[in-house]
Each structure stands twice: as C-alpha cells, then as structure tokens.
Amino acid sequence: MYLFTPDAPGSTLSRIAALLVAVAVLTACTTAKRTVLPSMQTQPLNLVDTDAYSSKYPDANGVFLAFDHSVEHVATKDNAYGVTQKWELYETIQRRYVVLDPDDEALTQFEESIDAEDLQTLRIRMMRPDGAVSRFTATDAETVTNEDGSQTLKIAYPNVTRGTVIEEVYDVKDESPGRFLDVALQIRYPVDSLRFRFAYPDWWKIRVKDIAEDEPLSFETSQDAENNKTTIRYSAADLPAVVDEPYSPFYKEMVDYFKMEIVDANFGNGYRLEGFFGWIDFGEQFEKFAIDKDPLFSREVKRTTEEVTEGATTDQEKVTRIMEYVTSNIEIDARSSASDFDDVIDEGSGHPYLVNGLVQAMLTRAGVYSSYLLVHSASDGYFDPEFYSISEMYIPGIAANVDGESVYLFPYLKDLPAGLIPQALQGQRALAIKTNDGYASLVDLPRRDGARVSLAEAYDVEISEEGVVSVTESRTYHGTLAYALRKQYEDLTEEETTDNLKETVSYTEGGIEWTTHEIRNPEAFGEPLEVELKYTIDNLVTLTPEEVLVQTSGLFSTASGEITKVNPNDRRNPIDIAFDQRQEVDVTIRYPESWTLTTELADVEFENDFGAVQSTNELTPGQITAKHRVSLRESKRPASEMSSLLDLIGSNSKLSIPTLVFQSGS
C-alpha cells in the first residue's frame, strides 16, 4: 500500500508537518475523469511452473507474476456555483501471484487496511494446481475495526496449496486526498512484472522527486486530452525481494520509489493549491509557522532567557543552560495547543517545531549565533534539492555557533546531549531557515557519532590461590549509544535498574556472587555513561596439584557451540557503515606470582578497507594485560565486498582469551 502521508508513517513530526498545508476543495465544471478501472478479470488465469520459480527464487514463499498499482486523482475546475465540488483519489491494485509456501499467511489470506465504505470493488480469483477456480468478492470479506478506528478487510482463502495462483483486484476511493504520494516500487517478494501508474488532471503541475543524484525515476508520461488526464507510467521486471540484512543502507537508499507532490492544482474560482517555489519560499512560510512566534510586545522569552543564562559567561554555558531549561520544563507534545513561545513557556509544552523555535529564540536573545534547521533523514532516501517539500525536511534542529564551531541541537529529542546527531541525520542535508543575519541555504550535517569510541570495556580480574575469580567490569558508553541506554534506564526504579544491570553481566554460566553494581552517572547526559559491576565467580578455575586451569568461556569467549555461518555470496544489499565506530576492551588478569602461565597468547593485527582489529598481550609476573581493539570506518561498499567485512567482524573470535593453563609451582 502506498503511504499517503508526507513522510514516515505514524511519526509525530509527519502529522505536524501535515498541518502546514491547507487543502481547498471546490466546485468545478471541467472534469478530469477516471481513466484507470479495475480489471474485470476476463483474461484466463493460468498456472505456472512452480519448480522453476522455486529454483529461481529459493528463499521466496511466493512470486508476484504481475503487480499493477495505480493512483489517480479525479478533479474538476472552472467551477460554477451549484456544480458538485469534486476532488477524489482512486487507488487500484491488480496483482497476481503464485504461492510457493502455503504456510505464508500473507499469501493465503487477503488482509488489507481499507475502510469498508471506501472500497469500490473487490474481485479475487484463485486457481489451484488441479485447475479448480474460486472467486471472492467484498461480500466474502470480514470487516475488523482496529484500535485506532480504522478497518481491515479479511478473507481466508480456502484450500491453498503450493502452486496456487491468486489474482486480487480492488480499488479504493479517498474523498480527502492529500498533496503528496509516496509509493514503494519494490516489495518483500520477487516480482516478475511491476507496473505503476499515476494519473492526474492535465492542468495540474506536480513535482517528482529524484531517487539519486542526477537520477530521476525512469518513467513515461502521456496525455489524454479527452479525459483531461496526464498519466505517468513506470514499469520494471524481474525485481528481487527486498531483504533485511545488517549493515544495510536505508530502504529508500536501495530501491526505486515514486514520490511526488502537487505543486499547482487550480480548482477554479480563485482556489488554488500551490507548492513552494524554492527553499527560500519554503523557509518564509515555515518561519510564520514556527519561528516568528515571539509575540509582539511580549518580554516572556527575553525574561526567561535572562533568568536561565544569568551568570553564564561563555556561549557553551548559555547553550547548556538553555537546553537544560527546555529539557526540564518543556514537554514535547504534538497535540499541544500552544501557538507561540509565550504559550510554550506558560503551558510547559509545545509541538516540536515550536519548541525548536523557542530554543533558537532564546539562543538569539542570549547572543549565541544560531540557525533553525530542518534536516533531511537518510531513511527518506536521496535528498533532491529541487523537491521543495516539508516531506523531505521535517526533522527540526539547531546549529549553534560555539567558539567558532557548529554545535547541533535537537530539542525534540529529550536529553540528547548537545553535539550528538542521530544516525539517520548524519551527513544529511539541512535547510538553515533563519540565522541572526538573514536567510541561509542548504547545509550539510557532519557524519559522526559525537565520540570516537562507542564502547570501552575494562575487566580487572583477580584470581585467588583458592580459585575464586574477582571481576570488576567497567563499561563506558559513548555517543548515541550512551544516550540510548540512559533513556532505557531513566524510568526504572532502583530495583529494576539492579535487575537490568545484573542481566548485562558478560558472564552467563552461573556461580556469580555479586559485590556491587552501579551506574555511576545516570543523569549526566552530556558525559559518557559509566557502568561498573563487581562480582566473584567460583566455577571458573580448576585446581590440580600441578596445574591451574582458568576457563574464560562465558567471560571472554563464547561458551556455546552454536556458530552461525554466513555466506558472503548470499549478500544482496550494499554495505553501509554509517559512521566510524570503535570498540575497546582492556583486560587485566592478576594471579598468584607462584603460578606460571603455559598457554601461549597470540597477538592479532588485521586491517582492510572496512577497518581494523588488533589484539596485544603483555605478560609480567602475576599479570596478563590484554588490549583488544575493533574499529569500523564509515563506508559505503557494494555487496560483493561482504567477505572483506566478514574478515573483519568475523575475526572477533580471534580476540577472545582462551582457557588459561598455569603451572602452579608446587
């Protein structure tokens, strides 16, 4: 199903963004009629060679033989009073598929989120391998009302077996269309033949987003003067299934999609829907919505800023104070009724764009140079600089100039430390709508995680003569990892935190006696998060008269025999490592000096285009000091280089410490 929202479905920000656009629906007498109608299913339905498809797509539970998706606007213009007003949208789906695995419920039942009253037609026919044909219509469908008030139509297909071919045809009418359309052109099943059509009144102007730099979506356009229609046609063949793999780019960075915006739709009689002419125009409109919201003659923002920043002498201090004030006193609430900054301060809540505006206004009042940013998200694919739409730039942020450096702030993310940039926003384009000295243009956010080391671990291990192992396990989380963990812990009671911490202990083979466990700085969001666990283990060490064995399995290496193999040749998606990452593990093992280590510990050093692993071991009497480092570089590489990445991340096991054997010296 296409997404008829300007951006990510369900996001608070998208709902807010939608508020920006007012839609006028008026009467008309020139009509762009409907041209795409659902199939009457008069063509014969044929069985296919299922074994051939299984051979071609061994992992697929089914293959779409044909997938035809159409979206059509029907509207009128040159209205005359007394004529029925009209602007409707029809979505028509016609798809035919073969079932390879009848246990895949998505293929053996019709289940679509459609309000029953919007459904125009539903025709389904199904041919089983024995040639028997069944047909279904809307009367066969069960209607389920969901918790959000929407409805789902369901039909369970009878007697589906491998090789059954099903053809589903339906169309849906939407009487409150929007101006955006975003349609996925690749799905989680293979598709033999995909066709997409978008038809709209020929007096309208639309803008279609490019899917990559200098790469517009490839489609054909035709005119139908009789029906006053312009139709865009896209087709593709032999599309593989979209798969979910680690280190993959975002979905829209990998596949084709059709995203468009209506930029000029005249409904006559002076009513016209218009898009933005450029980013400056966009910025001017947006400024009225969320930036110029300091009421005339009001001193509330000024007074609050002065109170909050009183005594602060540096820009850094002012930024910190203002962010602390907003974090502690203002709730981000998409449903807030606050309409200006005074309301936000008085009510203690505001929608994210308004709160972002308040922070920028306070920074300005405090004399800190800053820009109001609307940032593109990598999850929305390529940023098309000529697609002037809120749907491409809806993440609010601020670039504050502190000592000549840009510090990025995202007040809508409660407690996110200044300088940290969410992964999907790193390296992305942003529109700096307003600075202290006028309008700015597109800028690029840096690509970094705010700290070079994502996780540093230190294990201080002491082994007694009696074989009891005392461990002090210290972990320091940096960057967005620290932020995410703090958010996870912030609502927990002390008891819940304790349980949670105990579950994070690296040793999982029992025999643990706890000494202490603590999060040292749970609320210091601007600092790395430090966790320290102290415990003893009494089942790791085997003492014999001559030798001592220290099993590290479960502590520094896996204890399980389950090893998952990966075939690099199976990799489908390109490899995307979003930013430099580094993990450090320092291990100090102290033992009685009368013991002599007989196990050889090998150093490891390996490097390739994706990063490096390194392990060094230093032996002194009564002590082993091991340092393990794994680093990944920001990379965008083709799938064919997966084996190189596996060389690196698959070598983690080489960094483990083996079972240690000591001569006990007696």
Added chain:
Amino acid sequence: MLVRTWHATVLVGCLFLCSTVFPSLSHAQDIAYTEHVDLFLEEKAGGYSLRSEVRETFTLMSERSTDLSTWRVAEHFYEDVRRLKVHVGGEAVDTDQIQYHQLESRNAFLTGTNAYTITLPRDMKVGTGVSISYEKTYDAPQYAPILQVPNLSGTVALVVNVHHPADVEVGSEVVVMDDSTRMESERLSPTRLQFVLDKLQPRPDRPFEILPQRRAAMMVSLKDASGWITPSRPAAFAGWYESLLPTGGAVPDSVVTDLVDGAATQSDTVAALYDRMRSEVRYLLNAKGTGAIVPRTPRAVLDTGYGDCKDKAYFIHRTAQALGIDVRMALLAVGPKPEFDAPHPASFDHVVNAWKVGGEWRFFDPTHEHVPFGNVPASDVGQRALVLDGEASEFVTISAPNEAPDISLVLDASTDALDRASAQITVRNHAYAAVREILDTETGLRRENELVSVFGPWLYKMQVGSLLVIDDGEHTITLHADANLSDFLIASPTRLYVPMTALRVAEPAVLERRTDAMPIRFPSQPSIDATLRLRAPGHTVTPDSLVLDGDSASFTARVEDRSADAESGEPSNRDAADALGDRTVFSYQFRPPKRILDGEARAGFLDFTDSLLDAKRKMFVLKPVDTSVESDADSPPNPDTQTDSQDDTQTDSNSADE
C-alpha cells in the same frame, strides 16, 4: 540470563479461548489498583442468568505512571459490556475518548474478543485517581469469569461479592503467586458470599513463574441440588462442552474411505487421519464469536482446507468415531494459565487428540505439521490435558511418547586433530519434529544454521557444522556433522583435560527462585545422551564419574578404563574394546526436569542446578602413560566431592579440581 527454547523454529500457536485480557501495563507499574466485582447469579425460567457489576479503581503513584495513556476493558464473545463509565480525578471522561474495537491476537485470523480502549488524559499527575465502572452480562453461567490480579508495584486488591439464590452452593479456587497471599471469604448473608484478596505487597516479577505478571487468579464454582451450574468437574465440563459441538457437517463416507485408504489397522487409520490433518489442512484460527471455543464442522474443514487446533482435533474425533475408533479431544494450556483443580473454559488454549491404547491415553497433536504420528511436540509434553470422555473425563499429564533420548550424540575425535572431529547425531521425539521441520522448509546455509541451532546451544565449547542426513526414518533422523573440539579439550604441557559438563543444560537464572517457594514453570529441554570417543595416543585416563541425580532431573558424566574389558574373558567386552581401538570413551547423559516443579521436586532441582553449575570446573584427566602411576599418586580422589551429596542430589566425582 541463559534462556533458550530448544525448538529450531517457533511452533504454531493455537488459541482455544482468550482469557482475561489486561490493558497495556508498560507504564502502569506504579499504580495502586483495586477491583470490586459483584457477581449476580439469578434464577430464570429453566435455569440461571449471570451478570456482574465491576468497578476498577487505581491511583497513579509515580511520575512514570502518569505516562499511562490507555486502559482497556475486554469483552469476550460470551459477554456484553454495558454502562461503561470512566472518571479521572473525579471528572467524567468523554465518550469520544472510548474506542470500541476488535482485539488483535497474534495467532488469530479473526478474534471474538472486543475491547473498549479508553484514552486517558495527558495531564494526569501523581495521585490522580481513575475509576472505571461497567456491567457485564454473560451468555450462560458456565462463563463465570476467571478473575486475575495483575502484578503491579502498588497495592492491589480484589473484592468479589457473589450474590446467589440461597440454595446455590458457592465455591472458589485461587492460584496465588506469593507465599503469604491468602484469600479470605465471609458469608455476609444467606445469598451473598464475599471473597477478598488484599494486603498484597509489591514484588518483582520472577523468572519461570507459572503465571507471569500476575499476583493471583481466582474462579468461582456454582452448584445447586441438580448438579453443577458452572462446569467445575471434568465430567460436568465435558457434558457442557460437548453440548456446544456441532452435530452436523460430517465428512461423507466416500471421502472418509479415501482419507484412510490403505490403512490396515486402527492405528494405521488414526495415523492416516492425523497425517491428512497435519499436512493438508493449513493452520488458521477463526475465533469469531463462539468460534473461540467451538470447532467448525469436519465438512467445513474439508471444504476450506484450513482450521485451527480444535477444528483439526474435532475432525479426527468425529471421523474416527464414524469408523468405530474412540479417539477423544483433549484440552490443555501450552501458555501460562492458572491451573485450577476445576476445569474452566478460560483455562485452556489448545486442543489435541487422545486415544486409549492398552488402558493408557496416547496423545497426538494434529496442529503441528512436522510432528509424525506417535509423537507430540515439546510444547505439549508435561502439560495437563483434560480428556473429554463423558463421565470418564479426566485430567491426564501428557508424557513424552518415547523414553529414548531426544538427542543422541556420538563424537569421534583425535587429540592430534581436534578441529577435525566428526559427530553422529540422532534425534527423536520433539527433537525429531524440530529437525523434520527444518529439513522440510529450509535449504542451503539457512538449513545448516537452523540445524546447528537445534544442537549447538546445548554443547559446551563444541562446534558442529556441515550437517548431512544419513538416515531419515519415521521416528528418528540421524545426521553426520563435522565437529571442532579444539576449544573443548584443554591441553597443558603434561595433561589433557576433558570437561565433565560437556552439556550446557544448567539454567543459572532459575537460582533466583531460591528466595521463594512458589512453583516453577521450567522451559522444555531435551534429554541428551552424548559419547565422546577420543583417540589420545600416549595418554591414559583414570576412571571417574560425576553423578548429579535430583528428583526431577539428572546429569551424569563418566569415563571408564577399558583396559579391563580388553583383558576380560568375556568375548563381548573384548569385541567392544576392539571396535573402539585405542579410543577413550566419555559418556554424558542429561535428563530434563518436569515442566512444573513444586515442593521437594523444586528444591531438588535448584540443588541440582547449583551442583551442575559448580561442576563446570570439574575435569576428566588424561595423563601421559609413562607418568600415570606417579601422577595418580599426586592427585588422589577428592574426598570433598565424594561426600557432596544433598537431599536430592548426589555427587560422585574424583575429577581434577577441588
């Protein structure tokens, strides 16, 4: 925490009936909650009617609890919710903040349970009180509800008043999750009996609880002079439930003949029906209305090619009976449900078949596509099933059909090539079902990874891979695998050490249950026999063993000196020794606990787990041949371990360590 289910894939869920549906409590941990229920049993022509008046009240006790955004009142197919009123801080909540909808169920295509979801105001503060009142009418008194008390960190209380005709006898059963919780009852009048569960103190959720996230559950039983009003005895339940079953819709004789074509015996016939159901009828649960508990007719199942657990079990029951074979339906709970002595419609979530052979009930589960006849899935084993057999209906615990180990593993290794060992793995029972499913549904590397996930998690530092089926039988599958034991065996300059705990079957998290005495619901584990045949040239081993024998689980590890066998006059011993050549044989055996552990079995199992975890450091020792005599003298058996026996666990080891 080491928590594993040992199936390779998640088995198909099967819903018999949704029981009480709680609201989302993710933000509701810190609320003081009280539920008052007035249950009215009233006489009417030809019987009784049942209705209730419910008042739920709660107070927000912490800042995080103010994030609670919704509350839900469920309406099952057999009840009708009316006069729902919500007050927050004394103010009535608008009706537009209450959405009536169908309740989604992960397993059900269509569910019969609806809900009123109340959107709570966003400006609630700590101390805000919420009151929700409503009435329910029930289709029949047999649906008298099970009342469950959530495990919230605030004070929780449940007060139930049963209003009834004076000649009706009222009973109750309660399942509590605290040692200290007691339900009080008081006769307030000849027609009113009050039950109170209160003064419930906060406690954290514990692992392996029989009723997670619940504090208690109670049910009411009603009886008059003519018998049970609620179906609170097996025979009464069977009588009532069987009266709901559709009587028409039988499968035509010609189709039945075709279904069992070629079956020579009764067993063949039942197996044929079973195979058709499991392999040709795909799982789909349509639980709309009474479909939540009443199966569709056999004819409907046949016509549509789909059905749920009760559809399949009923099909077999009816069709087998038509053929003169008395196959029964059996109701059980595979998910956590309060286990009362009395049956209740909401106590079950699954239906299987039972067939009496030689006086013993044999169970089979046609919902599971990859489980062959004569076997039952792991999720059923150890569960209590209500076999519907008229007046003879009874609860029966489903046992594993085959005493042989679920997994038999034979490893051949040589100390000069530990990374090139080999393994032969034979699976039976539910391990067979898991492997069968993987072989039927997966290919290539995914198949191998899935197969490894069946065995690998149970092996300590031993890796298996490149699995190949060498024998695919009706009830056993044998695979060959490459194995790597280089991390498992520990070599020192003078010794070879072989861990005594070669199987990772101990679950450390269960030891958290040392602090309470409530029953433990333990996840399914396979029984495993493992043998390591190790060629260790120039080494000899001292016979040794580890025996941990708890009431409900056992683990043994043993190595024997076979030189005596080879020298023995018994030809069979000599042959066996010759067949093994110069290999030393280490044997391991694990037998898992029962699913529900209580009382002494519970205590014994905790001791067993403790001992097994402690035994991680115990080693079999192989010494160079020429120094063995001297070394034996150096490391005599440790007296500590030989006396390390406890009430339910005996340990016998003279291994390294200690």
